[in-house]
Each structure stands twice: as structure tokens, then as C-alpha cells.
Amino acid sequence: HDPEEVARMCYTPLGNTGMELSSVGFGASPLGNPYTAEAPSDAEGQACVLKALKSGINYIDTAPWYGQGKSEEKLGKILEDIPRSSYYIGTKVGRYEKDVEGMFDFSAERVTRSVDESLSRLGLRCVDIIQVHDVEFAENIEIILNETLPALQKIKEAGKARFIGITGYPIGTLREIVERSTVKIDSVLSYCHLDLNDSSLLDHIAFFEQKGIGVISASPLSMALLTSFGPPDWHPASDEVKASCRNAAQYCQDHGVDIAKLAIHFSFSQAKVATVLVGMDRPSFLERNLDVVHNKLSETEEKVLQEIQKEFFPPGVSRTWEGVEVA
Numbered sequence: 001h002d003p004e005e006v007a008r009m010c011y012t013p014l015g016n017t018g019m020e021l022s023s024v025g026f027g028a029s030p031l032g033n034p035y036t037a038e039a040p041s042d043a044e045g046q047a048c049v050l051k052a053l054k055s056g057i058n059y060i061d062t063a064p065w066y067g068q069g070k071s072e073e074k075l076g077k078i079l080e081d082i083p084r085s086s087y088y089i090g091t092k093v094g095r096y097e098k099d100v101e102g103m104f105d106f107s108a109e110r111v112t113r114s115v116d117e118s119l120s121r122l123g124l125r126c127v128d129i130i131q132v133h134d135v136e137f138a139e140n141i142e143i144i145l146n147e148t149l150p151a152l153q154k155i156k157e158a159g160k161a162r163f164i165g166i167t168g169y170p171i172g173t174l175r176e177i178v179e180r181s182t183v184k185i186d187s188v189l190s191y192c193h194l195d196l197n198d199s200s201l202l203d204h205i206a207f208f209e210q211k212g213i214g215v216i217s218a219s220p221l222s223m224a225l226l227t228s229f230g231p232p233d234w235h236p237a238s239d240e241v242k243a244s245c246r247n248a249a250q251y252c253q254d255h256g257v258d259i260a261k262l263a264i265h266f267s268f269s270q271a272k273v274a275t276v277l278v279g280m281d282r283p284s285f286l287e288r289n290l291d292v293v294h295n296k297l298s299e300t301e302e303k304v305l306q307e308i309q310k311e312f313f314p315p316g317v318s319r320t321w322e323g324v325e326v327a
């Protein structure tokens with residue numbers, strides 16, 4: 001870590017874990033699953049991770065699902081010579097291959113095997129957080145409660161993970177699992193709900209806080225909806241939601257402003273969560289995102305932000321979606 005950069009970064013406790021996470025978290029999904037047709041090179045990916053750590057980012061999020069092991073494998077190589085004490089890392093279980101039966105498998109047997117596979121790809125003996133990936137896709141919640149979480153408890157007892165988390169899109173499902181689980185849940189990861197177009201996570205933070213559970217928010221760009229290049233084909237948002245984001249992006253462009261910058265600023269200025277995970281597979285994204293978190297917006301950008309909120313994302317309109325992202 002660069003001490004000057006670290007001094008500019010904010011660190012917030014993640015629930016009762018004792019870990020303090022950097023406000024910007026490193027989302028490693030695009031290392032395995034790029035959003036754009038032209039995939040970043042391995043050198044670019046490596047430069048991003050190393051620069052992120054130097055800049056005081058201390059949390060990395062990955063999963064076996066991201067590029068079917070590629071994200072974890074790349075991280076394993078990149079982190080090989082980095083002291084283990086200089087970062088926290090979370091991975092996941094439950095979501096694996098594309099478009100096949102067994103894409104989701106929350107059984108105790110598969111989950112247990114998955115953790116060993118992840119540790120081997122990452123070249124680590126222990127991850128900081130092991131999370132159930134996208135709980136809403138289990139055939140029912142009972143399997144998460146009766147098989148997956150107890151299996152993760154054993155993994156924790158075996159010293160292969162320090163904390164247990166759950167991730168998913170519908171916040172109601174995350175809450176139900178938290179209410180009913182007999183296994184202690186340390187963190188929840190919610191995505192696309194602390195964004196310019198949908199900030200519904202704000203209504204649920206007190207619930208998780210009261211239970212001592214740390215909250216991680218992901219995808220401040222709403223999985224590329226809030227970028228000038230737009231979302232990938234598999235994006236599950238409705239045509240209506242996609243259209244309002246596209247129109248907002250065009251409005252920004254017409255005013256010489258980058259919508260991604262406004263979206264990053266919006267998510268980060270909501271605070272309240274331990275970390276916001278941004279996918280950063282290019283050094284230029286990392287630089288731009290750190291710049292806006294540290295230096296905020298110009299007057300013109302503030303003005304355009306207010307205009308697009310009023311025009312394209314008025315309050316009281318639900319912009320959540322149903323469906324599964326498949327990339």
C-alpha cells in the first residue's frame with residue numbers, strides 16, 4: 001500500500017467481523033467475464049489489482065462463476081507475491097458452469113468441494129469471507145438453510161474461511177435467510193440496489209445493522225447500465241429500465257459529462273455500507289473511479305446529476321427486475 005493513498009481512503013467495519021474494508025472494493029468478476037467485446041489483457045488485469053492495492057483498496061471479491069474459475073485463477077497468479085496481510089478476499093459457492101444442469105448447486109457435497117477448488121485456484125489456505133452465491137436461485141430456501149450454510153460452518157471450523165456471507169439480488173430473500181438461519185451470517189452482499197437508478201437497499205440497512213451483519217453493495221454502474229457503452233446482451237433489466245438508462249447516458253454525453261462518473265459518485269456518497277464493489281478490469285476505470293471518490297464532482301457534473309435524477313430516475317418508481325444474468 002502507498003501510505004499517502006491509504007490516508008485518502010476511508011475504512012469501515014464490516015459488521016462484527018473486526019475487518020475494516022476500504023470504501024472502494026475491488027470487483028474481480030470482469031477479470032473472468034469481461035463486459036466489453038475486447039477483453040482486457042492479463043497485463044491490464046494485473047496492473048489493476050496491483051494499483052488497487054497500492055491505492056488502499058483492501059477488499060477483493062471473486063467467485064468460481066466469474067469466467068468459470070478464470071477470475072480466481074488470475075487472482076491466484078497476481079497475488080502470489082503479495083503479502084496475505086495486505087488484503088481481504090471473499091469468494092463464493094453455489095454457482096458454476098454456464099447453461100448446463102448444475103449451473104447452480106447448493107448441496108453440501110458440491111459446496112465443500114467448491115471451496116477446495118477455489119482455494120487451489122487462488123493459491124490460498126483460507127479466504128476471509130465465503131459466501132453463498134445468488135441465494136434466490138436455489139430450488140428452495142430450505143437447501144440454503146439446511147445444507148449450504150451448515151456446510152460453510154464446517155468449512156469455517158476447518159479454518160478454510162473466517163466468515164460466512166450470503167449474496168443475491170432480491171433483498172427480501174436475503175432478509176428471510178438472515179431471519180431463519182441457525183448458522184451465524186456475518187455479511188450480506190446486495191447488488192444493483194444502491195445505484196442512481198435504484199437505491200432501495202437504503203431501506204434495509206438498519207435491519208442488517210441491528211443484527212450485527214456487515215453490508216457490502218456491488219455494481220454501482222448497475223452492471224454497465226450506467227455507462228456510455230451500455231449493458232451486455234444478457235443484462236436482465238426490462239426494456240423500460242434499459243431505455244431510461246440509455247436516455248440518461250445520452251443526456252450526459254450531450255452535456256459533456258460521463259454518466260459512469262455520476263453513478264459512481266451517487267453510490268459512494270450514500271455511505272452506510274462497509275464497501276461498494278466496482279468491477280475494474282482496466283487501469284483507466286480504476287483511476288477514474290478513485291478520482292471521483294476522492295475529489296467528488298464539478299459544479300456542472302452536480303447539475304447534470306440532479307437533472308438526470310429528476311428526468312430519468314424520479315423517486316417512487318420501482319426499477320428492479322426479475323431474471324438471471326447469464327454471462
Ligand code: NAD
Nearest residue numbers: 027028029167191218219221222223224260277278279285
Ligand atoms: P459494475 O456496475 O461495478 O461495473 C460494470 C462494468 O463497468 C465493470 O465491470 C467495468 O468493466 C466497467 N467500469 C468500471 N468503472 C468504469 C468507469 N469509470 N467507466 C466506465 N466503465 C467502467 O458491475 P460489476 O462489475 O458487475 O460489479 C462489481 C463487482 O461486484 C463484480 O465484479 C463482482 O465482484 C461483484 N458482484 C457480485 C454479485 C453477487 O455476488 N451476486 C453480483 C454483482 C456484482
